[in-house]
Amino acid sequence: MRYWLMKSEPSDVSIDDLASMPEQTVAWYGVRNYQARNFMRDQMRVGDQVFFYHSSCPAPGIAGIAEVCKLAYPDATQFDSDSKYFDPKATSQNPRWFNVDVRFVRKTRLVGIKELRNHPELAGMRILQTGNRLSITPVDPAEWNFVMDII
DNA sequence: GCCAACGTTGGC
């Protein structure tokens, strides 16, 4: 079982939105970065644990816990010409983008990025590196456990 | 709104 951190803009899907979805589950559609796609397609397994991170918002930080509940499958929005995630180069025979489904586990207190930065134990987290723009990053078990202890 | 960092695109 692996640990991940997944960013979402709360104006798009917040942790509260996730909690009120049918089955408390959402498809993690719209990822258009190959590295992030590869994490979902090649490495994520059902049961993997996820920090749900609010980004691009007044209070960025970890807002809750989720888990992977469905293996990666083709992202439907790549085929939808009305979607902003439409990709004309993708075909159903040869899909380019994939997503997993993620299920709500619980809300946590908001652990802000500033607080995360204050812990030397977490200095290696991808999310804290300058210029990091990956929306999905692996989390070391030690880092995961450390955060769980201060949450 | 600014801007640093970085990924992608496309001409050559």
Place this chain on the structure above:
DNA sequence: GCCAACGTTGGC
């Protein structure tokens, strides 16, 4: 396959 231009991300 290089690399400049461009677009996007995301904290501040």
